[in-house]
Amino acid sequence: MSLDGAVERREGSPAGNGNGNGPVMAPPTRPTYGDRRLRLNPNTEHKPERYDDVQSEFDPAIFSSLERHLPPSMLEVPRDAKVQFMKEILARYLPEGERNRPLHKELYDLHPSAFFVPSFLKAVNDNTEESFRKILSEPSPGIYTFAMLQPSFCELLLDEVENFEKWVNAVKFKIMRPNTMNKYGAVLDDFGLETMLNKLMEEFISPIARVFFPEVGGSTLDSHHGFVVEYGKDKDVELGFHVDDSEVTLNVCLGKDFSGGELFFRGVRCDKHVNTETQPEEILDYSHVPGQAVLHRGRHRHGARPTTSGHRINMLLWCRSSVFREMKKYQKDFSSWCGECQREKKERQRQSLAATKMAFLKGCGGSNI
Structure with missing residues (x-):
């Protein structure tokens, strides 16, 4: 919800001269x-x-x-x-x-043991690459899946979102939708969850991002955009092919009962190559499981297939790095993370090697080589 209206305040009246013997000091007032x-x-x-x-x-x-x-x-x-x-x-x-009064006040402060499954909490507390790899699956390079949220937390957050949306409809307020592509859902910061989400990013996602996504600002995440999206009958059905406005994206399925809605991934790309062809090794389809998270680069191209029945709700946290975004303005080569840049670099190296070999052959006359 937007709170950008003007706020009117009255200025205090100037002090008069009282009994005529000089200025009378007005009593102290609040600013x-x-x-x-x-x-x-x-x-x-x-x-x-x-x-x-x-x-x-x-x-x-x-x-x-x-x-x-x-x-x-x-x-x-x-x-x-x-x-x-x-x-x-x-x-x-x-x-x-x-x-709109909070339905579940415990959501607004992050309580790790109540929010997270024990395996995730232990991995973050140990805070080592080895501890993270024990809980992570990597079905395709740069895409990590893991059990994260307790079922009870998912239920509470679903209740809170529903409560917020009922209130919005009752008072006929317009709210900011999650992004330019989703018509259904809500920005979680809009009803007081900003502090909780910031703690989630700083203390639980950043340690993992530092290890697995350092080349895209994973070690300097400093802001977020948190929201839920809804799919199903009378909601969004699918999501087109796109990249996120983030450096690192956390996507967690909250529920409910549904079928379909698989994520499809098609490789990481920089701005220049965002519409280039997908290579066979970059193809991955992923089926959502309530409570399970997917962590990937924001520039990893993806979309969501139609939710064919039921109702699916996901929580997303777009994690951003202002340092990475500033430095990116002065770069031209993103071969450390862009799949197409990597292929172009390898092709240049191959051509350079071939040219060097050809020159060597010519220099030797090609007789004994």
Whole structure:
């Protein structure tokens, strides 16, 4: 949901002269900030404060999320002033009776033992390549699958998404859809899960990405886009061939009962080669299993086949690296990760070797070689 409307504040009246014997100092008042607009896009470089101890009908995570949208003049004021400012915004934006209250508050703080299966948690705690490889399968180069989420967590998150969507429909709000291709689903950050998802990326996905995706910024992930997508009757049915706006993508099936909906992968490509042909060794079809995750490069071309029955919901976390994106602007060769760049490089090497051999043969007269 967007919180970019103007916030009106009244300025205090100027002090008068009182009894005529000179200026009378006005009593101290809380700061006022005049008319301000929230940032349409969050300030991703700002680290918000924690609000766990704030007494409010709103979940503390909502304040942390909203803080990144505050105008620059508000970022350095005392926390109490921020809280009051944000409470007024929320009161204006969501009148009484129209507020979406979290259904499962335990979702908004990441509790590892409740969220993750023990094998995944142990691998991350050990934090070694060997520990990761014990739980990972690699059905095709650069695509890793593993058991990740507890069934109970999947059920809670599905309930929370459904609760959010019911509220959206009831109050007739328009929400931002996950991306340009999916019409059904929701951005998880929009209802207070930003802090939880950021912790998921930093503490549980980044350690794996550092080992398996260092060439695409896996060791410098610093932002995310988290969302759920829905497939089935009266929802999206399939997803076309595409690449993600991420360096590393986590895709976890939450459920429910469904058939079809397989992911198909067709090789990693840079911008220049995104539409080049697929090689036989790059073809992989993957069937979703609730609670099981798929981790791959965002530039790994893929799509989803039609969900033929039932209802499928997946949680996705697009993990991004601002350092990698900046450095990529100055590169022309991506043979460390682009399949087509690798083939072109090998072909150049083959041609160079052939030319060297030909020159050698000519130099020797070709008589005894």
